[in-house]
Amino acid sequence: MTNGDDLDARFNELIAQIDADEQRRMRAAATRGSRPPRSDKAMRPLGRAGRGLLATVAVITVIAAAGAVVAFRPDLLSPSVRPAGPVPEETQPVMAAPAATGVQTAAPGEETAADPFAGSPAEKYADGAAGFVMPKAKALGGVSKKEVAKALDRTRDLMAAAYLDHKTLMGGKPSAFMKLLDREQRAWYRKNLDLRKKDKDDFDSRGWVISFAPKTARLSTDVIKVSGRTTLAKARKYGRSGALLKLNHLVVYAVHRPGQPATTIRLVAHPTGSVFVYREAGELVLLLENWGHSSTPARCDVDDAFIHPSYADSAPDAVGASGPPSDPYDPHEEKGGEEDRKGECRASDPT
Known part of the structure; x- marks a missing residue:
């Protein structure tokens, strides 16, 4: 496992490999809530630093997707027969607010709404x-x-x-x-x-x-x-x-x-x-x-x-x-x- 200091050092190293102009454009894009400008520099093949940032974003995306599954599949958290003993604190998921109301039925493989009575x-x-x-x-x-x-x-x-x-x-x-x-x-x-x-x-x-x-x-x-x-x-x-x-x-x-x-x-x-x-x-x-x-x-x-x-x-x-x-x-x-x-x-x- 990598400790927090190693992660901070790696992050600073990655940021240092991006020139000042590119950093300003990225900060401005983040402030506007939009993607970075499509300049020639932005369109060039990703270097090692770019690939590192992309990997970081990919990890965040996977975590967010897992959170969505938990939110829409309450059966994963509340089975009819609960497991014996308390759930360790570090494994308890954080429930996200569902993005949809109740659904009458769902085809096999689809996720069900968090509250099956909602909307009725x-x-x-x-x-x-x-x-x-x-x-x-x-x-x-x-x-x-x-x-x-x-x-x-x-x-x-x-x-x-x-x-x-x-x-x-x-x-x-x-x-x-x-x-x-x-x-x-x-x-x-x-x-x-x-x-x-x-x-x-x-x-x-x-x-x-x-x-x-x-x-x-x-x-x-x-x-x-x-x-x-x-x-x-x-x-x-x-x-x-x-x-x-x-x-x-x-x-x-x-x-x-x-x-x-x-x-x-x-x-x-x-x-x-x-x-x-x-x-x-x-x-x-x-x-x-x-x-x-x-x-x-x-x-x-x-x-x-x-x-x-x-x-x-x-x-x-x-x-x-x-x-x-x-x-x-x-x-x-x-x-x-x-x-x-x-x-x-x-x-x-x-x-």
């Missing part, structure tokens, strides 16, 4: 569970205010487990979601999980959570964007009085093919459902009803309860989309559970 409505959504905003608790249908508050907290936890839990998202067993269900509903859920359908009316309870089909997707960022609302009202069901929570949210993921971060897309899921809260035998019961979701861009020609993302280079879907394109960011588009169960495929605007 999701950019202004809350991060993660902060988007599951609950209404103010109040006594309803024989359920006390304190019990309603408890039910609201548990419902928020259920949504976080269903839509944000990494293990569940990657197609694993939704253990975090199951343990929050009441005992009887938990037994039903487990029995019907990943059900191999023998009849088209068989229901796979995997559809109550959001799971990408194994080996089809990886999260491009730790951030998941959430927006929506939960309403609270008095209700009577199954001969019982209680409180009814209705859920309507948009959850936006940035995902890519495993090992191909340049294929990053925004996938918009629209989960809906309700939770009936009542008292039975002195206990508070939360009964989940009609939970389901739609998602786009996703394949319609796979008959299971997983989401199969549709990337820019994916093969055409064997099932044709129907109807006029809908806005995937419109929370009033009622396109959740029942439609998914019927296997319908609706056209959608880009995400």
Whole structure:
């Protein structure tokens, strides 16, 4: 390695080999932010000093190019699985500001934008569970205010487990979601999980959570964007009085093919459902009803309860989309559970 004094000496030696007139022209050009004048002397073949300066500029250019790759490929800095232990201080890169906003998709080999949500409505959504905003608790249908508050907290936890839990998202067993269900509903859920359908009316309870089909997707960022609302009202069901929570949210993921971060897309899921809260035998019961979701861009020609993302280079879907394109960011588009169960495929605007 060459120390700082050697570098200074070499630089001064190089400068000394350039005559005074040429140095003045170069300083003037640098001040104007333009190239040196195209004089006869400037056009002559480069001597040893010129080649030395050119090499210095080349090194600077390579460093700048490497910085650009870091800025546009955040996956190189923030992998889904972070390395163990702290990163040594001398190896931490300096992040440059990205020169472009979000891009919906990128062809293999192209760089992805630093913020995959930039330029979309999701950019202004809350991060993660902060988007599951609950209404103010109040006594309803024989359920006390304190019990309603408890039910609201548990419902928020259920949504976080269903839509944000990494293990569940990657197609694993939704253990975090199951343990929050009441005992009887938990037994039903487990029995019907990943059900191999023998009849088209068989229901796979995997559809109550959001799971990408194994080996089809990886999260491009730790951030998941959430927006929506939960309403609270008095209700009577199954001969019982209680409180009814209705859920309507948009959850936006940035995902890519495993090992191909340049294929990053925004996938918009629209989960809906309700939770009936009542008292039975002195206990508070939360009964989940009609939970389901739609998602786009996703394949319609796979008959299971997983989401199969549709990337820019994916093969055409064997099932044709129907109807006029809908806005995937419109929370009033009622396109959740029942439609998914019927296997319908609706056209959608880009995400």
